[in-house]
Amino acid sequence: MKQPTRTPRLRLPTFTPVPVKRRADGWTPLRQCEFIGVLAETGSVAEAARFVGMARETAYRLRGKPGAEEFARAWDMALQIAGVRRPGEPGVLPFVRYGNTFGSAKVTPPDLWRRIVDGRWRPVLRRGKYAGSVKKDDKSALLSYVAQMDRSSLRMRKELRAEQRSQAQNGVSVSTSSRGETGGRGGRSG
Secondary structure (H helix, E strand, O other): OOOOOOOOOOOOOOOOOOOOOOOOOOOOHHHHHHHHHHHHHHHHHHHHHHHOOOOOHHHHHHHHHOOOEEEHHHHHHHHHHHHOOOOOOOOOOEEEOHHHHHHHHHHHHHHHHHHHHHEEEEEEEOOEEEEEEEOOOOOOHHHHHHHHHHEEEEEEHHHHHHHHHHHHOOOOOOOOOOOOOOOOOOOOOO
C-alpha cells in the first residue's frame, strides 16, 4: 500500500531587516518581523500594518527601499502561506536561500556591520497563527567582518615593515617601542 505523500508545509523564511534610520516609532527590525508574521496569518497588509502600529502605505514604501529584497521575499512567502498568492504568480519574487543571496557580492563594512547588529529575524507561526519572532545572530556576517579586519591588519603590518626596512637602509634609527624610547627602563634618569 502506498503511503500518502504529504505536501511540505511552507515556512516563513529568515530575513535581514530593511536598513532604516533608527526611530522608536519607525520600522524597527522587530516590527518588520511582526508585520510579516501577522501578514502570513491574515493575508491583509492593512491588518498587519495596523497590528504593528504603522500605516499600510509605509509598509509598501518599506518594501520598495533599497536593501529590502529579503523583506519582499518574506512578504511574498507570507502571502503564499495565507493563501492569497500562489507560487509562480506574477509579482511574486522567487525565494532565494540566504547563502546564495550574498554569495559573491562584495559587502561594504557598513552593510556588514548592520547585518551583525540587526541579525536575522524569523516570524514563528503555530497552527496558522502568529506566535512570535526569533532573532538569530548573523554569524557569517561577523566572520566576514573579522576576515576583512584581519586582511586590513596584515596589509598595514606589511606596509610598516617595508617602511622600517627602507628607513634602516637609509641609516635612520628605527624604534620599536610604543613611546619612541631606544633602551633602558624608560623612566627618568636622575
